[in-house]
Structure formats: structure tokens, C-alpha cells
Amino acid sequence: MKIAIIHEWLDSYAGSERVLEQLFAIFPDADLHVVCDFLPQGERGFLGGRVPRTSFIQRLPRARQWFRYYLGLMPIAVEQFDLSGYDLVVSSSHAVAKGVLTGPGTLHVSYVHSPMRYAWDLQHQYLRQARMERGVKGALTRWLLSRMRAWDFASGARPDIIAANSAWIAERIRKSWRRESVVVHPPVDLEGFPFQAAKGADYVVASRLVPYKRIDLIAEAFRRMPDRRLVIAGDGPEMARVREAAGDAKNIEIRGRVSQPDLVALLATARAFVFAAEEDFGIGMVEAQACGTPLIAYARGGATDIVQPDTTGVLFPHQTTESLIDAVTRFETLAISPEACRDNAQRFSRDVFRDRMRSLVQDALAARGMAA
Template sequence: MKVAIIHEWLDGYAGSERVLEQLLLLYPQAELFAVCDFLPAAERGFLGGRVPTTSFIQRLPRARQWFRYYLGLMPIAVEQFDLSAYDLVISSSHAVAKGVLTGPGTLHVAYVHSPMRYAWDLQHQYLRQSRLDRGVKGLLTRWLLARLRAWDHASGARPDVIAANSAWIAGRIRKAWRRDSVVVHPPVDLDGFPFQPDKQDHYVVASRLVPYKRIDLIAAAFARMPDRRLVIAGDGPEMARVREAAAGAPNIAIRGRVPQAELVALLQSARAFVFAAEEDFGIALVEAQACGTPLVAFARGGASDIVQPDETGLLFPDQTAESIMAAVARFESLSIAPAACRANAERFSRAAFRARMQALVEEALAARGGAA
């Protein structure tokens, strides 16, 4: 069986690349395609020596630094790949990869991290944060997003089968493309986060400090709970806002970015991991659970797929300091076993991901009369 895997773009080893890594292990014979490839040499190990076939975006002026500015050309670029000789095409998509063209004899399975967030429900937030909500540049950006939205909706009909990385994303897919999907949670490296049953009295946040993560809300909540300790690990553009929210609160320690070993130790020893973002999935939540650490998380997004209420953590309903404070108080009335948290994390292992994807593909091939 000839297999092709198409990935969006390669410029770093992050969440979507961890999915790609497992797909390449599942289908080692697969040929790899990408809109562009600027992955640093030190991060290429997971490709197993493969050099992906890339599009014309790779050769545009200053593409290494500016390839995201060529987003408007990427639908054309991805449609130029000739995949007519393949029996199975798997796309790993958060923008354009699922729009690849395939023939009637090819099974196309799309693993969707999200429809284009910036073209759909997060458009207004994106425009505000990019300062493109007014003026001529803003008008041109809105025009581009409208064209991308139309293409995204139309190309959403192209995959034969869609796998969504969470129930939250399955809902976005249904809203944007009017397609049903099967939830296949992304793989998490559980081995890197060993189980530790013994806990201390601090709560922990570990995250990039960017606006949508709402770390400032968590800091504001704990500033009003002086008898509860909070450790914040991470750095980013919101650092000043987080420091302002935590100002004068001796119970809050802001560590900045910490080495991986220190991060794991913080997660292992924490009383609970606090999470206030609306995230597509939330790999950090699973990493905390792998350490045996309960969760106090915002109820929207992928957290609802991860938290087993009152058994491995709890969900709070609103992105407010008051809601976080109430959740912490309620959490402390629960008795959550660290072993239950670790067992919950096992649902999201790399092996579990590969098994689910393989079963999904084999079922689709069988329905078409093909063979795995």
C-alpha cells in the first residue's frame, strides 16, 4: 500500500509534530509532504532521515523567516501536490493540509488539530491582538480571512474521514465545515513525566505567558488567597501583566522559564495543576496527570475530555478569578488519588494514539473494500 503523509509546515518540534512523529512510526513506508520545511537540524531526528517534498512556498523570497506571511498562497500550494499514485493519504492539519487533492481511488484521512482558528471564531481576537482591527491593513486582512474561510469550508469536504483531536475541535469542525468527525486524542509522552504519589502544599501553573492562557487570572485569584501557595513556571509577553496581578502577594512565586527537570519536579510535587485557558486539547494537563497530580481547569475546550470530575480533578465554569477561587476551595474538599490521575493519563499515551489511528484507517479501508 502506497502511503503519503502531508503536514502543514515544519519549523519546530511542537504539538502537531508529535502527531506527525507517531504517524511516521505507524506508517514507516510513508512518503512525506509539507508546504515548507525549515526544521532545524537538531530537531529533525523524529523524521527518521526523511526529506519531505515541499511546495513552491519553500522557494519564495525570505520564506524561512516569512513563510507565515504567505498564508494566502498556501491553499494553492497544497493543491499542487500530485498524490494520485497513493492508496492512503493522511493529512495533519491546522490550516491547509486537509485541502490536498486526492482521486476517487485514494482514501484521505485528515487528522485535524483545528479548523483555521484565525479565520473562524477567533478572527476578532486575532485582529485585535495583531492590531489589524482597523485601517487599510485591517481591511486587507479581513478580505484575506474571508477568502481563507470560504476555501477552508469548501476544502473541509475533501477528506473521506476526519479525526478531531478533542470533542471541542469536533464541535468546531461541525460548525465550520458541517462535517462529523471521530475524536482521536493526540499522543502525549507519558514516560517523560514519571508518577509521584507524594504531594506538597503548592499549586502550580506551567505555561507560555500569552494572553489566551489567562495566567493573570490565576495570579489574581491566588493573590486573594494568601494562605495558598502558587508557583508559576513560564515566560512570555504577558509576564508584566502576570507580575502586576501577583504584586504584593508573598504566596506567589514566579519562576520564569525553568529547565525540563525542574518543571517535571514541580508537576510531580504540586497539590494540583491550575489551568485557565480555552485550549484545543491541553497536553500540559495530561503531563500533570501522568505525574499523579490533580487538575483544576477551565471547563471549555479540551480540558473537558481530560478531567474526570471529582476523580482526577474538577472543572470551573467561568474565566474569572472568583470562579478559580471557588474551584480551589471545592477541590480541597475532595479526596483525589494520585494513582487515579496517572491511570487517566494512560488514555492519552503514544501507543493509544497509534492504536486508535490504525483502527480508524483500517475500518475506513475495509468499508471501501481495500486492505491495510
């Protein structure tokens, strides 16, 4: 079979690129198409020597720095890929990749990280964070997002099969595109986070410090629990807000960015990993579980797929300090087994992801009478 993989853009080796890496393992002979490719040389190893086919976005003025500002042109860019010679197209999409054009003889399976967040229910949050709620720039951005929303809805009908990375995203797909999807959780490198049964006394947060992660909420909650120690690892634009929320609390340590070995050590020895964001999935939570570490997480988004309540962690229902404080108190009454946490993490391994995606594609091909 002739196979193509479609990916949005390459500029760093992050979560969606880890999915792409596993798609290469399933389809080693596939051609790769991307809107643009500005991946640093030191992060290209997972491509296995592949040279991606790029769109006209690659050649636009200052595209390396500004390619995200060309979002309005990206639907046109992906529609220019000529996929007429392919039997199977697999797209990895959080914006436009699922909008490629395929003919009736081509099976298109799309792995969807999310519908276009900033065009749908997160539009108002995006505009607030970008300080574009008013003025000419805000009006132009709303107009662009309205056009992108219409295109996103229309192009949501193009894949033959949709895989969602969590039940939360499956619901967003149903709401935004009126499509059903199959949940296939993203692959997590469990081997990089070894099990450790012995735990320390510290609660741990490890995250980029950006608004929606709500690290400030966690810091404020623990400031009000001076007998419990919190370690915050990570950096980002919300650092000042997080420091303000922590105040002069002696029980909160803000370490900033840490090395990978230090991160693994923090997760492995934590009493619990605390997570307050509404996340599409939340790979960091699975990495903590792989270390045998329980979770205290906000009960929305991917956390509801990951946490097994009272067995591998505790979910808190409201994104408030009071709700988190109640969850910490409840957690301390439980006897959560590190082994149960590690066993739970096995559901999200790279092997499980490859098996599920391979079966999904093979079943879809067989239903069409096509050879796998």
C-alpha cells in the first residue's frame, strides 16, 4: 500500500510529535507531509532520516518565526497536498491536518488531539489571554476565528475514521463536528519513568507555568495548608502570579525548570502529583502513575480517563482552592498502592497505542475490502 502521514507543523519534539513517532513505527514506509518544517537539527532523530514534504507556508516571509500567524492560510495549504496516489492517509491533527482532501479510493484515518481549540469553546479564553477582547485587532481576530470555525466544522466530515485522544476530546468532537470517534489514548514512554514504591512527604507539581494550568490555584491552596509541603517544578509566563499566590509560605518551594533526571526523581518520590488544569489528556499524570505516584487532579478533561478514583488517586470537582484542599484531606485518608498506580499506567504505553491504532486501521481497510 502507498501510505501518507499528515502532520501540522514541526518546530519541536513535543506531545504530538511523540504520536507521530509511533505512527512511523506502525507505518515505516509512509511519506510525511507537513504544513512547515522548522524542527531543530538536534530534535530530528525521531524522523528516521525522513524528509517531510512541506506546503507553500514554508516559503512565506519569515515563516520560521511567524508560521503560527499564517494560521488563516493553513486550510488552503493542507488542501494543496496531492494525495490522489495514496491508498491510506493517516493525519495527526489539532488544527488543520484532518482537512486534507482525499478521493473515494483512499481511506483517511485521523488521530485528533483536539478540534481547533481557539476557534470553538476556548475562543473567549484565547482572546482574553492575548488581550484582544476589544479594538480593531480583536475584531479582525474574531472574524478570522469565525472563518476558521466554519472550515473546521466542514473539514471535520472529511476523515473516514476519527480517533480521539481521550473521552473528553471525543465529546468535543461530537459537540463541534457532530461526529463519532473511537478513543485511542496517546502513547507514553513508561520506561523513562521507573517504578519506585518508597514515597516522600512532598506534594509535587511539574508543569509549564501558563494560565490554564492553574498552578497559582495549587500554590494558594497549599499556602493555606502550612503543614503540607509543595514543590513546584517548571517555568513560564505565569511565574510572577505563582510566586504571588505562594506568598512567603515556608512550605512551598518553587524550583523553576528542572532537568529530566531531576523531574523523574521528583515524580518518583512524591507523596502525590497535583494537577489542576482542564487538559485534553495529560501525559504528565501518566508519567507520575508510571513511577507509582498517586494523583490529585481536577475532574475534567483527560484526568477522568486516567485517574481511577480512590484506587490510583483523587478527583476534585471544582477548580477552586477549597475543592483542592478537600481533595488533599480526602487523599490522606486513603491507602493508595504504588503498584496499583504503575499497573494503571500500563494502559497508556506505546505498545498499547500501536496495537490500537494498527487494529483500527486494519479493521477499516478490511471493511472496504482493501489489503492491510
